[in-house]
Amino acid sequence: MAVDTLNEPVFDRSTVFQNVRRRAWVTVGFPVAILMYLAYTWFAFGVPDLLAKARPERAAILATDSVAYKVHVTKLLRRDLMEVSVEGERRATYETDDLPDWVQVDGTDAQVDLGQGYTVSITGKVMEFDVPDYGLIKVTATDTGVRTQLPPGPVPDWLTDNPKRFDARPTLDRRVQVTRTKIEVHNFFGGWENFWFPFQSELHGMPFSQLWALALSGERIDPLQSNMSLILHEFLDNPDWQHGEVFMALFETIMMAVLGTLTAAFFGLPLAFLAARNFTPSRFLRFGTRRLFDFLRGIDMLIWSLIFIRAFGLGPLTGALAIAFTDTGSLGKLFSEALENIDNRQVEGVRATGANQIQRYRFGVIPQILPVFVSQVLYYLESNTRSATVIGALGAGGIGLMLVETMKTSRDWENTSYIIILTIVVVILMDQASGWLRRRLIEGK
Known part of the structure; x- marks a missing residue:
């Protein structure tokens, strides 16, 4: 029986060999390149000298x-x-x-x-x-x-x-x-010494059960204030731990993050319409707005903070402005991309009802970008709570400044741990709160 060889595929052995050799070079060469890069950075960054100078006993x-x-x-x-x-x-x-x-x-x-x-x-x-x-x-x-x-x-x-x-x-x-x-x-x-009350306080060393009974007792230790007020006063004014000042600094940090993030969202959304291709026909206006976003987010938040500290002095306002300027560029870019990806059929449907321009935006555009708007703003709020701590360390105030002050002494590391733990707790609470808001506003749960 004759064999038809016209339709059989013809294999070029040299081409196959070249492909196999190329893949072998990629398989071996890529890990080798990574190892060479890591070896270069190991010596370029002076890791051996750093390890030689390390003092693990000091860390312990x-x-x-x-x-x-x-x-x-x-x-x-x-x-x-x-x-x-x-x-x-x-x-x-x-x-x-x-x-x-x-x-x-x-x-x-x-x-x-x-x-x-x-x-x-x-x-x-x-x-x-x-x-x-x-x-x-x-x-x-x-x-x-x-x-x-x-x-x-x-x-x-x-x-x-x-x-x-x-x-x-x-x-x-x-x-x-x-x-x-x-x-x-x-x-x-x-443990942490004198955490609840000062050493010389008459409440020092009292168990919780005794403090609870004292708070409910009608017989006052100090005739000028109730026992509950005395306990709260002794706790907040503890000179070693400064609970009252720490809580106020935490509040400043949260307000710094909230004010900066909301300001960025307030200005970023209108500017996003100017940067969106399907809402702004002027190429010159779109180009200028997008470059404004690049300028605002291209300069790091810490640099903005240093600039505003020089301009306005120390204080939470400088931190809020630094967050607002940086996030206006970031949120504006994200919102403009969300606007460019909306479904125009929903906008046309609202237009068919005879709605004016503002109503078309309100009922045809905003509902489509609301999930992106809410999720991004809440995410940046969580992130800015951490960033506000770093900005505060530069002089903007808040808990960051107190953290740096405790680290400078090199002897109050328990106070440093206390502030770090409180900061982590605040970030966790902000994460839980933002998740709850996201579910309520987006999913309706």
């Missing part, structure tokens, strides 16, 4: 300080005075007859039990630190510095010994320091 100390507090047992050698205080604060100093049970003070000497076998003895100008599995460390403060006697063997890395200063931290929650002017012992405890 700061992380510990953000979730714990320390009680200082301090002997001031020049005044021959022993003090026990929370975080070394004068206004949080324990009275002699109300010391913690792990501190025993005898005149100007003290015995400190740090737990798990760690003990410190302070006698005169001599400090003895007993460390399990290492031995007894004896440090004497002199007129020129310190003199140290260590157990035999290598010096551990948790100990710093020089003629001017002795510093030992065998664990994260225990530390001893000696200089020629003072001997100091730090004992760490989990």
Whole structure:
């Protein structure tokens, strides 16, 4: 039987081989190119030097300080005075007859039990630190510095010994320091100290049940105000945590984001009609409006904030203006694209009823772009709540400024954690609220 070979496909082996080789080069070359790029950035950005300078032990100390507090047992050698205080604060100093049970003070000497076998003895100008599995460390403060006697063997890395200063931290929650002017012992405890009420407040240390009973009691602690008012006043005016000022700063941040976003939406929507091809026949007007959007959103929000700070000074208004200018360009572009994608048949249907221009926009255009308008405005509102925090750190006020102030001291990291947690909570609440509004306005639920 004859075989018809006219309709059979003819394979070019050289073409097939070239295609296979090209795909092989792409399969191998693309990952190799990525690896080469990553290797280049690794050295171009100085990552090895950065890792060499990294101090993970410092990060661990700061992380510990953000979730714990320390009680200082301090002997001031020049005044021959022993003090026990929370975080070394004068206004949080324990009275002699109300010391913690792990501190025993005898005149100007003290015995400190740090737990798990760690003990410190302070006698005169001599400090003895007993460390399990290492031995007894004896440090004497002199007129020129310190003199140290260590157990035999290598010096551990948790100990710093020089003629001017002795510093030992065998664990994260225990530390001893000696200089020629003072001997100091730090004992760490989990939690945030004096979070609810100041140390000297008569409400300090009260359990919640007792506070609740006190709030409902008719017998007033302060004759000039109710117990509930006293509790609220002591909480908000806490000098260590400044709850009242923090809440006011959070309110400023939220108002900054809301005012900036609504202003951007108010100006962005009318300008979007000028930038839409199917609403503005003038090519020159469309081009100018679109370039205006590019200009507004092309300059970062932080740059706008710096410009307005120079122009109007510090304050929430500068942050709101920065958000408004940037988002006017972004929202205007999004709205103009939504307008260009509307269904003209709905507009023509409204026109057929004899509606005027405004009515055609109201009933033929706005219902079509309303889902985009609402969803985008609410999304930008959520995002701007976070952005307002960063802008506030530059001087616009709000919670961002307070966050930077707590970080500058390098000792109030628990306050920093508190502000960060509150900011996250506000962002979560804004997300939930915007989701609820989106469902009500768009889906009708």
